[in-house]
Amino acid sequence: MAKEKVVLITGASSGIGAMTAKILVQNGHKVILTARRKEKLDELVDYLGEEHAVAVQADATQMNELTQVVQVGLKKFGRLDVAFANAGMGVSSAGVEKGEPEQWDKMIQININALLYTAKVTLPHLRESVGQFIITSSAAGRRPIKGSVYGATKWFAYGFGQNLVEEMQEWGGRCTTIAPGMVNTPFFDEAKPDKLSPVDVADAVLFAIEADERNCVREIFLMPTK
Numbered sequence: 001m002a003k004e005k006v007v008l009i010t011g012a013s014s015g016i017g018a019m020t021a022k023i024l025v026q027n028g029h030k031v032i033l034t035a036r037r038k039e040k041l042d043e044l045v046d047y048l049g050e051e052h053a054v055a056v057q058a059d060a061t062q063m064n065e066l067t068q069v070v071q072v073g074l075k076k077f078g079r080l081d082v083a084f085a086n087a088g089m090g091v092s093s094a095g096v097e098k099g100e101p102e103q104w105d106k107m108i109q110i111n112i113n114a115l116l117y118t119a120k121v122t123l124p125h126l127r128e129s130v131g132q133f134i135i136t137s138s139a140a141g142r143r144p145i146k147g148s149v150y151g152a153t154k155w156f157a158y159g160f161g162q163n164l165v166e167e168m169q170e171w172g173g174r175c176t177t178i179a180p181g182m183v184n185t186p187f188f189d190e191a192k193p194d195k196l197s198p199v200d201v202a203d204a205v206l207f208a209i210e211a212d213e214r215n216c217v218r219e220i221f222l223m224p225t226k
């Protein structure tokens, strides 16, 4: 089995983040879970077991709240090996002309600012453990989509990941950007059973963190077959 890693996951109350927590714990890792919905996080800790998981409610757009998450996680598990910046949202009004700036502001806060804050508060600890930073970008951050402001935030996430690889490389750290196509999660109002499953993305995270230290998996691009 791979060396046990302590992994902080943002957006752990639902979809990709919650499934990643399950897959990581099944494979012998420890998880620090955060999101705004405390009851969802508590349910997940009950399922995973308190010896493997800790939950800290936080709004990831607030850097002081993220700092608190890291502190609680460090107190519980003693170190941080991986931070998975996964929290994010879309908008209901697509495009620019028909888009709503209030929705853009909220989305930019979580998809861009919270990603930066997550990196800012975890990097000193990842430097100590010579650890890894993982980002959920999207296929929408790898290919143009007509007028998509959501896609543009995910291009940011992708570009930031590429730049962070270079910064972390200076001390032997690794950064992985995961870009999935459509995944069947509560991100969408209707189920998408023929698209990717959250398990597919969780497996990609597991692959990236269990890869040999000499191997920096810089990006993983997943698309539904159909």
Ligand SMILES: NC(=O)c1ccc[n+]([C@@H]2O[C@H](COP(=O)([O-])OP(=O)(O)OC[C@H]3O[C@@H](n4cnc5c(N)ncnc54)[C@H](OP(=O)(O)O)[C@@H]3O)[C@@H](O)[C@H]2O)c1
Binding pocket: 010, 011, 012, 013, 014, 015, 016, 017, 034, 035, 036, 037, 038, 040, 058, 059, 060, 061, 086, 087, 088, 089, 090, 110, 136, 137, 138, 139, 179, 180, 181, 182, 183, 184, 185, 186, 187, 188
């Ligand atoms: N589903 C897809 O097709 C797809 C494809 C590519 C990329 N992605 C990306 O994958 C990531 C996870 O999405 P998902 O599909 O798993 O959707 P989801 O089930 O809606 O999960 C989104 C998660 O983000 C958290 N979140 C949102 N705003 C937050 C905030 N201000 N502070 C803290 N946490 C916040 C939510 O938790 P709370 O509401 O409890 O705070 C939730 O846990 C997102 O970055 C999304 O853009 C999704």
